[in-house]
Amino acid sequence: MKNISVIGLGKLGTPFAITLASRGFSVIGIDIDSKSVLSLKTGKFGIYEPLINNLWSKNKSLIKATIDYKEAIQDSEITFIIVPTPSQKNGSFSNFYVKKALEKIGKILKDKDKFHLISLVSTVVPTSSELEFIPLLEKQSGKKVGRDFGFCYNPAFIALGSVVKNLLEPDFVLIGESDKKSGDVLEKFYQRFCINNPPIMRMNLVNAEIAKLSLNTFITTKISYANMIGHLCEVIPDADANIVLKAIGQDRRVGSLYLKAASCYGGPCFPRDNKALISVGKKFGISLPIAKATDKINDRHSQNIFKRIKKLVTKKDKITILGMSYKPDTDVIEKSQGTILVDLLINEGYQVTVYDPKALRNVKKLFGKKIRYSQNLENSLKSSTIMVIATNWKEFEKINNKQIKLMKKNPIIFDCWGLLEGKDLGRARYLRNGKYEKI
Ligand SMILES: NC(=O)c1ccc[n+]([C@@H]2O[C@H](COP(=O)([O-])OP(=O)(O)OC[C@H]3O[C@@H](n4cnc5c(N)ncnc54)[C@H](O)[C@@H]3O)[C@@H](O)[C@H]2O)c1
Structure with a gap:
């Protein structure tokens, strides 16, 4: 597992993509906003986050950015989704952007033969993965979770201002898995990505x-x-x-x-x-x-x-x-x-x-x-x-x-x-x- 795609290049997605590259992964960042894509391509960021400028400069050869989902999904083995889940009037989160991303991924998975893991990082309301996200992916791809593709819910416990450090040295990694194979792939990824050998909590x-x-x-x-x-x-x-x-x-x-x-x-x-x-x-x-x-x-x-x-x-x-x-x-x-x-x-x-x-x-x-x-x-x-x-x-x-x-x-x-x-x-x-x- 060498090639990773990151969907959503915002306050969390951009530092995440850069941190992945700093650990030797080839990264493709995707965003619907061409400005965010350009930022990751040029290293001129609209956000302030310690360490990312330096890490980007050192590892830019491993970082690509695009608005094209197809290229990114076809060329990677794991996709992390870090798109917004805005709060609604009743306090709940909207799944609108996550579903938009999953719809596109599902359509591309239709033509992908190899197993692909989707790891959702965005904060979502409980039951969304089982009741909304996996059915949507299966419908769009015509494929079966656990057999043809995997799905994990994998939120990051980071604080802005220390995103790189929190990603590399978390107190623990949280993995919600659709099936054992998907959890195994993500656990293996974190064993290579993190530098502190954190406890991995799977569920x-x-x-x-x-x-x-x-x-x-x-x-x-x-x-x-x-x-x-x-x-x-x-x-x-x-x-x-x-x-x-x-x-x-x-x-x-x-x-x-x-x-x-x-x-x-x-x-x-x-x-x-x-x-x-x-x-x-x-x-x-x-x-x-x-x-x-x-x-x-x-x-x-x-x-x-x-x-x-x-x-x-x-x-x-x-x-x-x-x-x-x-x-x-x-x-x-x-x-x-x-x-x-x-x-x-x-x-x-x-x-x-x-x-x-x-x-x-x-x-x-x-x-x-x-x-x-x-x-x-x-x-x-x-x-x-x-x-x-x-x-x-x-x-x-x-x-x-x-x-x-x-x-x-x-x-x-x-x-x-x-x-x-x-x-x-x-x-x-x-x-x-x-x-x-x-x-
Ligand atoms: N910022 C944090 O401190 C933090 C911490 C933990 C979890 N989270 C969660 O991570 C998620 C993202 O947060 P953020 O602060 O990075 O958001 P953000 O608004 O800074 O960035 C989100 C990015 O996603 C892009 N996007 C939206 N829809 C897209 C789509 N369909 N395809 C591709 N790109 C798309 C936007 O253009 C934007 O660049 C939220 O669910 C948030 O709750 C954020």
Whole structure:
């Protein structure tokens, strides 16, 4: 197995294709959007993702890109599908793009003699593979799953900003398989692809579909739990959630990762996966109250931060928000703490200036002339009354007293992530999430 095709060259598909090439596979990337195809051909990417430029340059001889499904399917042994599954009004995901891709693949499989494995990476609602995808492929190809072609559900547990590392060194690989042969082919592929020999969890398709949503919603539950304890500590004199959470995180049953009173969760996956789980419960006639509460706490958390900030400033003050991406090392701003905060502040007439190391281009598209933008940290702080650190970018950990002196006299620092805790901040008043402070 040497030749791999990747359908969907977006935020995940492009880094995935490049990482495959870095491990010696010949890759053909396919997208319906000719711009994405051109990006992979030329190495000029519209997304920011660490490592991909360098890996592309080193391995470009192994990477092809096309809009032609036929060439890609005929010339590869495994096809990974990473197309969008947009959220619908009821929280569920749309299978529209996945089915469009499968229809085309099915028609090509009709004329392919060799066994071909289709591995679906996109996040889908449980039961989609058995009830919709395999029947569609069998209908279009006139062939039988498990005999003529294989189907796996194989979601990737990656975070934007560390996609290459997460793909090469996953905690585990999840394989939902239509049949043993398909699972064997995919397991063999991952044994060669990953560099850390991860545990490979194999199961039927529906269990893998449920596992994907369950994992993400467990993490969001942990984040909301930490923010809930943070909220409690903000109102009890002398309480500090990060001291509490650091202690309980030592217990192995709890674990310390994602256990911090900080920003709300955002991005293209966490918020929608949680809503999707709620909708799955509904579809099967049950309520999933933890998923609902997690979602509610996350929404309330952004409001809490907004309310605390409002108490500290007037409409004449310049408010600087540092960090607009939903996490560090990405330019994706979807449902980020920074964008939610800006929206709430400008709707009430506050003056906002923002700075982000990578995401400003996307922020400008969202807010246009409604706010000010700074190309560097220093400019963003000049004459500012309050600095709000909304994303835990490494650059913000290094903020020093000299930079703080650029702000107005007796400035305020509202540090959602506790990055500046314990530092010499001159005359600044320091507040952070999860800690009691009389405002
Ligand atoms: N981005 C993440 O962090 C992440 C993490 C885990 C899982 N996922 C899942 O992966 C899937 C893709 O996410 P993304 O963020 O990469 O999306 P994206 O929107 O960034 O990219 C999707 C790409 O697929 C292309 N496309 C759409 N229909 C196509 C078709 N029929 N044939 C070929 N190309 C087609 C689009 O043109 C686009 O370039 C989603 O289901 C998402 O939930 C994403």
